[in-house]
Amino acid sequence: MTLDQPMRSRVASLMSAPLVTCRLQDQISLLAKQITTHTVSSLVVLDELEQPRGIVTERDLIGKVLAQDLCQEGLTAGDIMAKNLLTVTPEAFYYEALLLMVKHKVKHLIVVHNHNLAGLITIRDLIISRSTGALAIVSSIEKQDTVDGLVKASEEIEQILQALVEERAYSKEILQSITEFFDRLTQKVIQVCEQEMLTGGHGPPPVAYSWITMVSSGRQEQFVKTDQDNGIIYDNVPPDKEEAVASYFQLLAEKVVEGLSRCSFAKCKGNVMASNPLWCRSFNGWPEAINAWI
Incomplete structure (x- = not known):
């Protein structure tokens, strides 16, 4: 796998513009016609002030309308659109x-x-730009369902680091990028370990x-795989459930710490890890411990 195009290309050179848009009150039949006519995968939904309010995709039409047999229900763009809009500027890298896509899925x-709608950038735009290495790494992490699979996927993150260094990215850019990828890896390790707790x-x-x-x-400020420094904060429970809840999170923490260790995040020599009961506490337990420490 190679990262054969600069990761520091500007969004302006990758985005789709002008956009195909629709209105909040537009019927779903009109949305389907627009998507088909303009050969696009999504429509940006505008309000009466020409401001973006949401996005309707082909998947929305299929999953929220056709699959639910709601074609005759008089649904509009406002009824089925995704509302969690995220924005970038044309000057963004x-x-x-x-x-942003990785973090918010x-x-x-x-x-x-300048507060005006300029375009839309999609996963497809990033793929077309041929910078597919980073996307492949994200996909590789997301599709794993075992720690063994994540161990292999984690090795590929080093390619992102190498690409950013070769492209002379600023140190802040490198640190934020690598931290984000390692955060996604950690989240996936946690998900896998939660599933292991279920099956166990x-x-x-x-x-x-x-x-x-x-x-x-x-x-x-993550640059390379350093040793682990982590903990767990869990919600408060009645006194009669404290022991059982603490035992659950202790076992989960041990699994996660071991999983991260296998992904080359070394265990902390000072034992500052969630697998240590001192770093795995209830919400109320943490202030009590901190006050005792200081």
């Missing part, structure tokens, strides 16, 4: 658009210039929780 970004008979997480990373990764 390729890698910045890619990181979207395939479309609105391009805005331990069930899903009993309460909401957050996995926290510290030091260089927490500052978005």
Whole structure:
């Protein structure tokens, strides 16, 4: 796999413009005709002030209308559009658009210039630009369902680092990019380990929780695979459930730490890791521990 095109191309040179748009009140039959007529995969939905409010894709028409047998329900663009719009500027770099898509798991970004709609950039635009190496790495991480698969996928991230260095990217750009990819890898390791807990008979997480990373990764300054510095904060539970919940997260943390270790994130020699009960606590338990430390 090679990253054969600069990752620092500008969004302006990759985006689609002018856009094919529709209105909030447009019927789905009109949306289907526009997509077919203009041979596009999506429409940007505008309000009465010409401001973007959402996006309707071919997948929306299929999944939210046809698959639900709702063709005769009088649905409009406003009913089925995706509303979580993310924007970039025409001056943004390729890698910045890619990181937004990776971080938020979207395939479309609105391009805005001086508060005006300038274009749209999609996963397809990035592929056409032939900078497919980074996209392939993202896809490789996302499709894995075992730690073994993630170990192999993690090795490919080094290609992103090499490409950015060769293109003389600024240090801040390199650090943010590599941190984002390592964050996605960590999230996937956690997902795989949660599934292992399910299949092992331990069930899903009993309460909401957050996995926290510290030091260089927490500052978005990850450059190479450093040792682990992490922890878990889980929601408060009644006293009679504290032991069971703590045991669950302790076991989950041990699995995640071991998975990250196999992906070449060395275990912390100081044992500052979620697998250590000192770094795996309830929401109320953390302030108590911090106050005791200081």
